[in-house]
Amino acid sequence: MVGPVRLLVVRLVTWNVNSVKQRLPRLLALLDRHDPDVVCLQETKVVDDDFPFEEIERVGYRARSFGQRSYNGVAILARAEPIEIARGFPGDPTPEACRVIAADVAGVHVVSVYGVNGKALDSPAYETKLAWFDAFTVWVGDRFDPAEPLVLAGDFNVAPDDRDVHDPELWRGKIHVSQPERDRVAALMDLGLSDLGRQAAGDVTGPFTWWDYRMGAFHRGWGLRIDLALATDPVASALISVEVDREERKPTAGEGKPSDHAPVVVTWA
DNA sequence: ATGGTTGGTCGCCAA
Numbered sequence: 001m002v003g004p005v006r007l008l009v010v011r012l013v014t015w016n017v018n019s020v021k022q023r024l025p026r027l028l029a030l031l032d033r034h035d036p037d038v039v040c041l042q043e044t045k046v047v048d049d050d051f052p053f054e055e056i057e058r059v060g061y062r063a064r065s066f067g068q069r070s071y072n073g074v075a076i077l078a079r080a081e082p083i084e085i086a087r088g089f090p091g092d093p094t095p096e097a098c099r100v101i102a103a104d105v106a107g108v109h110v111v112s113v114y115g116v117n118g119k120a121l122d123s124p125a126y127e128t129k130l131a132w133f134d135a136f137t138v139w140v141g142d143r144f145d146p147a148e149p150l151v152l153a154g155d156f157n158v159a160p161d162d163r164d165v166h167d168p169e170l171w172r173g174k175i176h177v178s179q180p181e182r183d184r185v186a187a188l189m190d191l192g193l194s195d196l197g198r199q200a201a202g203d204v205t206g207p208f209t210w211w212d213y214r215m216g217a218f219h220r221g222w223g224l225r226i227d228l229a230l231a232t233d234p235v236a237s238a239l240i241s242v243e244v245d246r247e248e249r250k251p252t253a254g255e256g257k258p259s260d261h262a263p264v265v266v267t268w269a
Numbered sequence: 270a271t272g273g274t275t276g277g278t279c280g281c282c283a284a
Contacts (some may be wrong), residue, residue: 016282019276043284045277071284072276117284126271170270213284214273222270260275260284 008269009240010108012038014153014227015248016210016261020044020075020120024052025255029250032057034265037079038105040112040153042261044073051075073098074114074154080106090141093131100136103144108235109144113154118175126175129157133184137191146192149234155210155261158185160195160220164204164225173255176226185228197200200242210261214248217247229266238268 013036020041031039044051044067056077066087067073076082082103089100094116103112113136116128125227129217143255144150153251158181162168200209208223217223229242242264247253249262 022276043276070282110276119283167270212271212273213275214271216273 009267010038010106011036011152012040012041012111012229013108013264014042014152014229014266015263016042016063016114016155016227016259018043018045018259018261020046020052020073021050022256024055026248026253026258028055028059028252029063030263031056031077031243034245034263036078037263038108038110039077040110041075041077042114042155043182044075045070046073064101064103066098068096068098071097072114074101074112076101076103076105076110076112078103078105078110082110089136089143091135092138093128093135099132099152100234107149109148109150111140111150111152111154112180113156114153115154115156115158117157118176118181121178121195130180130184130191133181133188137184137188140188141191142231144191146232147234150193150229150231150232151196151266152188153229153264153266154195155226156185157226158182159224159226160185160198160228163203164226165197165209166205166208166222169243171224177223189230192232194236196227196229196231196236196239197242197264199236199239207245208262209264211249213260224228227261227264229264238269240269242266
């Protein structure tokens with residue numbers, strides 16, 4: 001008899017690619033550069049039939065996609081076989097959107113998450129965003145055991161506190177930073193999850209993971225930390241590092257244009 | 270700060 005597969009070291013990357021078709025050369029380069037065990041993608045923007053499975057399998061990864069036309073879309077890539085796949089979750093107030101895919105990879109529960117953007121505080125999408133987080137938190141609490149290894153990784157579209165904002169005064173009252181949004185992330189973490197990026201960085205500003213395409217925001221340092229990895233204690237207590245691959249956000253870093261999000265590389269053992 | 274930019278699609282909408 002053998003127990004569940006346990007890797008000595010696990011490297012997980014989460015990345016909002018803003019179109020997996022546009023980003024495919026950079027994604028393949030990222031797999032080669034970081035050699036991750038697991039990758040969580042968001043904003044793939046393709047239906048499953050159009051997902052580039054062949055190119056990804058050719059470099060040694062299995063892939064599971066939950067995608068739709070034009071918008072949203074999530075995926076999990078892994079060296080090991082992803083099992084127990086869940087696409088979407090019951091009670092999602094945006095059931096037409098593809099925002100969540102879950103899989104077990106080498107004994108770790110992995111969830112790729114694309115939280116509702118919300119547009120602006122006075123938009124109907126804002127109330128949808130809050131309701132989505134409420135429903136998502138119920139599902140996570142029902143499905144997972146905090147004693148087991150679990151990572152929720154993705155673009156949550158919320159900067160958890162002012163350290164995650166380049167200019168908190170400028171952003172006050174804006175989407176991504178409002179107290180109700182932050183309360184939702186806190187409620188999710190109250191299930192027994194740690195914010196690995198903050199745990200690794202300590203009490204400092206950043207590191208940011210997203211910069212608006214406009215106004216040279218990346219060059220000027222106008223960023224937010226909205227791409228998060230939230231994990232239960234079996235992972236959090238084994239954390240080695242969390243690094244933002246800022247190079248990937250640069251126009252010159254690879255073939256084609258960059259995503260507006262940088263990949264986040266999480267390692268534990 | 271949001272007069273910018275990008276992607277999917279082919280009109281604009283979403284971010």
